[in-house]
Amino acid sequence: MRIGVDLGGTKIEAAALAPDGRITVRERIATPGDYDGLLQALPGLIEKVERAAGAGPGPVGIGMPGSLSPATGLVRNSNSTWLNGKPFLENITAALGRPVRVANDANCFALSEATDGAAAGAHVVFGAILGTGCGGGVVIDGKVIEGVNGIGGEWGHTPLPWPQPDELPFEKDWCGRPGCLETWIAGRAGLERWAPKILGRLMSAREIVAAARAGDAKAQECLAQLYDRIARAFAVVMDIIDPDVIVVGGGLSNIDELYDGVRAAWSPYVFSDVIRTRLVKNKWGDSSGVRGAAWLWPEA
Numbered sequence: 001m002r003i004g005v006d007l008g009g010t011k012i013e014a015a016a017l018a019p020d021g022r023i024t025v026r027e028r029i030a031t032p033g034d035y036d037g038l039l040q041a042l043p044g045l046i047e048k049v050e051r052a053a054g055a056g057p058g059p060v061g062i063g064m065p066g067s068l069s070p071a072t073g074l075v076r077n078s079n080s081t082w083l084n085g086k087p088f089l090e091n092i093t094a095a096l097g098r099p100v101r102v103a104n105d106a107n108c109f110a111l112s113e114a115t116d117g118a119a120a121g122a123h124v125v126f127g128a129i130l131g132t133g134c135g136g137g138v139v140i141d142g143k144v145i146e147g148v149n150g151i152g153g154e155w156g157h158t159p160l161p162w163p164q165p166d167e168l169p170f171e172k173d174w175c176g177r178p179g180c181l182e183t184w185i186a187g188r189a190g191l192e193r194w195a196p197k198i199l200g201r202l203m204s205a206r207e208i209v210a211a212a213r214a215g216d217a218k219a220q221e222c223l224a225q226l227y228d229r230i231a232r233a234f235a236v237v238m239d240i241i242d243p244d245v246i247v248v249g250g251g252l253s254n255i256d257e258l259y260d261g262v263r264a265a266w267s268p269y270v271f272s273d274v275i276r277t278r279l280v281k282n283k284w285g286d287s288s289g290v291r292g293a294a295w296l297w298p299e300a
Helices: 035-053 088-096 105-116 187-194 205-213 217-241 257-266 285-294
Strands: 002-007 011-017 023-030 060-064 100-104 124-130 134-140 245-249 278-281
Touching: 002 035, 002 105, 002 285, 011 035, 011 285, 023 035, 023 285, 035 088, 060 088, 060 105, 060 285, 088 100, 100 105, 105 124, 105 134, 105 245, 105 285, 124 217, 187 205, 187 217, 205 217, 217 245, 217 257, 257 278
Parallel strands: 002 060, 060 100, 124 245, 245 278
Antiparallel strands: 002 011, 011 023, 124 134
């Protein structure tokens, strides 16, 4: 029995994953919001799941925002900034008294979908999370590619490609870099940030989609611009790793029109006369993060 933990900004979910991929038990708690509180809460949550599953201590995988520095072992690049600079893997391993594997949450999403989700069986998979923020993960032959610097898939903090005049000058993301993809193609950090310039008022992503479906021309323009920007972002991924499948997660993945919209827009940007990459919605939804964290232990 594998245990997966999805460490989110507002909630922590832990689940027991049977060998056949079934989630047998899941529990959620609110994220404490401070490092010491996290270290106190996680062991109890994991043990509660194991007791409910009738399993002894087993392998634990944790998906988290950010990544571990290969130089120091400390957390970096997390939008849960209270994690940054902390020896999280060392501390949680000591607290649990057993081996733990930790990976970026978008990597866990990609691994889940590549293992037994919408991209199962594919050779090269790119997982894109389009939610409050924006992230990516690369899986090749069932293995997460973290890279020599530990930043494989840090797609959300690359700049929007082929910027148009009305997209310049770039504004800075929370990370301090200008023009990061998540300020353009995420939900809250992206669409909801720039759409008011077209709409003339604040609207949530859900409201924009509903208005577009009801025939609102300005809302439809917002979504057309969103699809074009996502197409540009995916084109760069295709030019570099040429994935068999791009699988989309996060709140914006639930916009059914997004897939045809992006496919219709990406041809001029991809450096190829043919595009065979499949663009698909995730299979496991909110469960992908916790499932992928559990799959960090494939030999269990």
